[in-house]
Amino acid sequence: MADGTVDLEPGRVQEITDLDGRLERINHFELLGLQPGATHDEVRAAFRELSRKYHPDRFYGKNVGVLKPKIERIFKRIVEANTTLTDPGKREAYLAANPFVRAAVKAASGSNAALAPERDKSPEEQARDAERRSRLARHPYLARVSRVQDLITKAREAVAKGEYSQAFQSLTQATQIDDKHVEARTMLLDVRQKYESMRAETDFKRALEAIDRGDATLALQALKAAVTANPKHHEAASKVAQLLGAANAKEASLYAQKAVDAAPRNVAYRLQLGRLLLEAGAKALAKKQFEEAARLDPNHPEVKKQGKSMWPF
């Protein structure tokens, strides 16, 4: 049998490869082919169906070649989805950790279940309800609570659409109104991180484009913004240092230091920092960086070169 051939129909191979490729991106409900918020019994039924399809025993004795790890990955994930969604505690923890999924569950249940009772009420009753709600909403304490709730809902919707800046603004407002609101605060932490790393990424892309156009000023500006948004963005930090260059060795070395802090085991960053420190006249500090680089990767060509030139110390 030649390499790459497997005892499966091409369609099945394609199916497995596709699903394996999507594993990282889809949530537990999507994996099981269910509506967000599907019930325990629906999850069980879907789990059985998929087990019959993807349990490694279904491929026992067959030559599945490179698909083997893929099948195992898929099935492990199916088991995980089943255990998570059939245990109320684990399901809640999963939704708490994945606000996107929770928003999707809310949206799915909102479209059918939550609205249903409203339809049963007469127009007068509905009007009375609305009046009561608006009266309650004017009460100073309740107004605050409902305002925070509104903002959180808004943020959740924004998260579901991937609009982090919107979500970030809503949550910041919510925490300003009630700085002890646990849900708002935890969401804000999560969203801020995502928002900032997203912003850093956009800035970084903008900078790369600017570099391509030869616009160094704009590139530098965008890169600095990226580093401010996400201090762990080592690529951006290192690029800033590179653009500033030996002419501004002091400032450049500060950014090079940031890159090293974010990725302490990157030899190239260490070397960059070392060179800039040398330019800035901090020989002892530079030496330390070269030594560290030599320790990390003694065979790096530049390390060897620097090692020789550093000898006079």
Place this chain on the structure above:
Amino acid sequence: MAADREPVIGIDLGTTNSVVATVHEGSPVVIKNRAGQSLTPSVVAIAKTGKQLVGAIAKRQAITNAVDTVFASKRLIGRKFSSTQVQEALGVLPYRVQVGEHDDVRIQLADKQLSLPEIAALILKELKLDAEAHFGRPVRKAVITVPAYFNDGQRQATKDAGRIAGLEVLRIINEPTAAALAYGFGKSVSGKIAVFDLGGGTFDISVLDVGGGVFDVIATGGDTYLGGEDFDNRVITWLAQDFAKEHGVDLKKDRMALQRLKDAAEKAKIELSNGRETQVNLPFISTPEGGGAALHLQKTLTREKLEELCRDLVERCIVLCDQVLEEAKVKPIDLKEMILVGGMTRMPRVQEAVKQYFRRDPCKGVHPDEVVALGAAVQAQALTTTDSDVVLLDVTPQSLGVAVAGGYVRRLIPRNTTVPMSVTEAFTTSKDNQQTVKIMVLQGENDVAHQNELLGEFILTGLREAPRGQVNVDVTFDVNAEGIVSVSAKDRETGLHQSIQVTASGGLTEDELKKILDEQADMLLEARSDEEVKGKSTELNALMRELASLIPQLEKSAKDSQFTHDAVEKAHQALLAAKRALETNTLPELTRSHDALTRTVGLFKGMLSRFGGP
């Protein structure tokens, strides 16, 4: 030729009896042995003539050849010689059990010393021959069953036995799972079922969710040292003690007498499943040293007496049932069906207890002795055909984890987790400038490392020199569909990587394991449980504040009592200890201090209320 598929078999390798089965024209059937019996006794012997005997023929000559007849060897397989179970067995077994090189168990059979897998292989070979006689052609592929609660070492040893017998072991599956498979095969069963399996040597209880050909084990539990043999031993001990009282002779010291007692006890027990009482008659059981008349043993055993002797054994089964149902989050009433497996479930007292607990009649139409082998055959068939409808989802019977600093266990895979599965958890170094970590893979439920089974170990070296807690190591456990465990460790920054596939342990004793753990304390990992630590610190801080506020109150309310003085002194010490615990910032220290402070605060509150304080 191509249409004529290679035959596959399922084997129930039991403690007392073994059975072999196959799937014939779509339904599982037992293959009778060459003597025409379904059950082959799991007995191996070497006769005085030097001939090797297996099965009924070996069992029949046991009394006259007690020293060279091996039975119930399944109770010893995969165990360490120094384990309590083996040590206890030594007193009741008439054959010669010896210690091997790695604290493993060996059996002296005539002039040969055999390992347990070799003994089991003799039985498997006999069954293989029976199957070959049935098919009229060679048989190689088999599924073998083991008790659900067997650990990794016991499973590996059973697999080795299959290999020695010339079998390709397709899979090792759990006995209760196999029973459920045989029960549900070809029926459109849907719902939760429980399997109560009380065999010759082991007890298993499993809960499965069955539907659409998928057999999903939800929880399993049991005791690998609770079975018919224990019931027999109770009767043996009762007979021997009575005899000793009457004649001053210890029958247990005489290997031949012991073998006769065992035979008689088993027979009496079986008879009492139908009758109310039975006679135990053992003439010439002992001839006193230095001459004198031979002694006879004659006793009446009633069903009531037997039940009294074995009451705790039955109770233990029910306790284990309760635990497993609780873990499966199932109430007895939610069960669709309840299946009884194993010869011991014929005992009326066992049936009553089961009926009482599960509040239903057990399923009829399942043969308790044959169902496990039939299920094994179903699985063998399912694995080797492409159009099979059966999928078996089994679980890890015991938790898996690694040893961490302080001699504790950090569990990565809890028991009753569906396999295949993998888990990764981050650990960190426990000492400053620690450059190596030792990953010790443990199986068991005890929080203290050395009380668990050591499955294997390896060392990850070349870590970056850094203060403790700053180097991150990812440990990944991977269990495949067969339940075979592999473990790997990776340094997160350097990508340094080490792994092992866990195979049978070297057979270390608990003491040896404890010693290793002590010696290598500075090579162990620290659980990366920052949040737990943080939570405990916060609680501890709160407790410290509470206690500190209680001290002046107590001093005020009862100034001159010596007792108060001592209590206050103790409280100050406890506060100091707590402060130190906060500095170490490790979970065991914090927990210890937390418990101590909780007690002290409780004591203070009690004293204050008595003195009529605030």
